[in-house]
Amino acid sequence: MLIDHPAAEDAMLCSGHAACPGCIDALSARHVLAALGPDTVAVIPPSCMAIIAGPQPYSSLKIPVYQPTLESSAAAASGIRRGLNARGRHDTQVVVLAGDGGTYDIGFQCLSSAAERNEDFLYICLDNEGYMNTGAQKSSSTPLYARTGSTPAGKTTRKKNLTEIMAAHGVPYVATASAAHLADLRRKLARARAMRGTRILTLLIPCIDGWGLADDAGLMAARLAAESGAFPLYEVEDGERYTINLPKTRPVADYLALQRRYRHMDAAQIAALQQEIDAGWARLERCARLPSAAAPARDASMAG
Ligand SMILES: Cc1ncc(C[n+]2csc(CCOP(=O)(O)OP(=O)(O)O)c2C)c(N)n1
Numbered sequence: 645m646l647i648d649h650p651a652a653e654d655a656m657l658c659s660g661h662a663a664c665p666g667c668i669d670a671l672s673a674r675h676v677l678a679a680l681g682p683d684t685v686a687v688i689p690p691s692c693m694a695i696i697a698g699p700q701p702y703s704s705l706k707i708p709v710y711q712p713t714l715e716s717s718a719a720a721a722s723g724i725r726r727g728l729n730a731r732g733r734h735d736t737q738v739v740v741l742a743g744d745g746g747t748y749d750i751g752f753q754c755l756s757s758a759a760e761r762n763e764d765f766l767y768i769c770l771d772n773e774g775y776m777n778t779g780a781q782k783s784s785s786t787p788l789y790a791r792t793g794s795t796p797a798g799k800t801t802r803k804k805n806l807t808e809i810m811a812a813h814g815v816p817y818v819a820t821a822s823a824a825h826l827a828d829l830r831r832k833l834a835r836a837r838a839m840r841g842t843r844i845l846t847l848l849i850p851c852i853d854g855w856g857l858a859d860d861a862g863l864m865a866a867r868l869a870a871e872s873g874a875f876p877l878y879e880v881e882d883g884e885r886y887t888i889n890l891p892k893t894r895p896v897a898d899y900l901a902l903q904r905r906y907r908h909m910d911a912a913q914i915a916a917l918q919q920e921i922d923a924g925w926a927r928l929e930r931c932a933r934l935p936s937a938a939a940p941a942r943d944a945s946m947a948g
Pocket residue numbers: 690691692693714715742743744745746747750772774775776777778783
């Protein structure tokens with residue numbers, strides 16, 4: 645797969661790491677790191693990405709990595725940012741690479757308060773829709789009906805809408821993306837890199853093991869998730885300017901059929917999930933059509 649800066653990419657994520665074969669977690673991280681460049685500090689809480697990065701003092705990343713507790717990534721990133729600023733290193737990027745459990749659930753209060761302060765870092769949520777490195781338990785990102793280790797009959801509640809929640813904080817940039825739509829991902833990374841303040845990107849990471857996918861189906865699952873609207877690709881600036889980046893062009897049944905975690909669903913459940921997706925999509929279209937009021941100017945110097 646083509647990468648913009650092969651030299652930087654090679655220098656920043658080594659081969660021989662511990663990702664499951666075929667997983668696009670590492671591929672996605674490679675694209676993130678290639679876009680940010682070598683003058684970057686990464687914050688990686690417990691997650692598949694922490695395993696890929698390796699146990700300290702070993703690391704597959706050739707940039708400084710700080711591994712905080714699962715609840716504290718955004719606080720750690722805030723502190724590192726302020727420390728770098730105090731040393732005059734304003735151009736060094738600070739990036740968080742966290743899972744959905746560490747973002748939607750366990751690290752959420754920390755992320756919310758950092759966003760309220762408009763702390764200056766890029767937060768990437770590698771969203772595999774469950775607590776995967778600990779054996780595939782459900783998180784609040786797990787979608788309705790999906791089977792996990794802790795929801796063996798299928799989840800009975802909906803996926804939390806993190807993008808909307810973070811957009812409601814009024815931060816400069818919130819977006820969804822995946823490695824399956826590479827040009828869109830690269831553009832969003834470049835955009836986020838050029839901004840200051842809190843920027844949050846959620847990347848969908850189909851979990852080969854936890855979702856019950858063929859080893860080579862990770863990118864296809866991410867592609868069908870976006871095309872079916874199960875994981876819409878969109879971006880929100882300053883909490884109010886919405887842009888939908890890809891139309892909804894196929895039924896969710898196409899996406900479900902790839903995955904073992906949905907194999908128990910009957911026709912009525914598939915119809916209910918389709919209805920939920922259609923309602924979410926209609927809401928998104930309304931937001932994208934709304935004329936936005938003048939955005940309040942955010943002052944990144946307030947963050948440190
Ligand atoms: C407070 C706390 N609870 C539980 C754990 C154990 N734990 C480590 S990683 C993890 C799962 C994290 O899931 P997620 O953030 O989605 O990352 P993934 O493994 O899916 O990439 C859990 C529960 C922990 N480290 N800290």
